[in-house]
Amino acid sequence: MSITVRVLVVDDDALVRASLEMMLDGANGISVVGQAADGDEVPAAVDAHFPDVVLMDLRMPRVDGIVATRRVRARTDPPEVVVLTTFDTDEDVLHALRAGASGFLLKDTPPAQIVDAVRRVAAGDPILSPAITRRLMDRAATQADAHTVAQQALERLSPREYDVVLAVARGESNAQIGSELYMSVATVKAHISHILTKLGLGNRTQIALLAHDGGLA
Template structure:
């Protein structure tokens, strides 16, 4: 069975387009659809999808409230929020509400499929630098604690270094090159970080790093 996906959008034609693209790719099963936020929450309870493709603005109930409710009640379900990547209150609330990433409504079919697969795997969504920019701009508007003198409690020095590089937008391959280690070693460190910090995925690691002051919210 493929990745179980729920489509949430108030426009049936958009849901149909997403369904066509995803099912044609292979390895992805669209298990249900919903036209607003409350219906999405109910559909998750019924279908238990692994990934939810969530629209933001829907007359019957917004997708941001639904995202918060879904990630709180079903932490194993990952939510992809449909956005234009504009850094606004919607994006900030989606991050705070537990969204695992973002996808453009007018994305190329290949990008939509890749987005679903990567977020399902718990990896960074699309270009890591995009997520990093979103989080940086969000956190820059809020008070951030001073960076700690050493690794956060419970993390090794190596894990701390990997966390900082993840937050700076580097991919696993780029982190491996920076640290002069195998990419498989980086993947192991990321897995340890997810477990120790109790985060669902890589996007949430980026949020954690910025909120803890591990990476400056301003500047490069």
């Protein structure tokens, strides 16, 4: 039985919304179930359409994508969020990830890669372009306050949880982590869920960011 990924498109440009809907609806296994023209419309749209993934613009006139992402991810059983923007400053990326986004893509990303990102994020696999990831992590590791806070959080982990965090920071899948650490995929998922709860994090991307803040990778 095939599973369709339900997508909510959020952008203040009507032409961009229409283009994204046409592109994504034409992809196998993806359906655009709704649109929103500003961040303040997102909560009601999520309630109305139950998306799996929100494709979120960053700069909008009333409520920006960072605030909207934070509000979405604070909900019970929230959808994943992929930021799609023309802006890629270090601050933009960092704020989006800390707000709970699982992906960050630029609007000039090829359509096939945007489609792939939606599928991957829906499956629990965070997506960032390599260039953005490297630049962000280099910056994050040099911030003294973030470094100290991250180290204090990481000290709360058990040795096994610490190993899982290192593997997540390297971008390994659950299957790869299981093979490396000699545990089942179900056990890996249980460890990750416990780490998220223990450290008050929202997703795997934030685990990786914490690891880099703490100088582990």
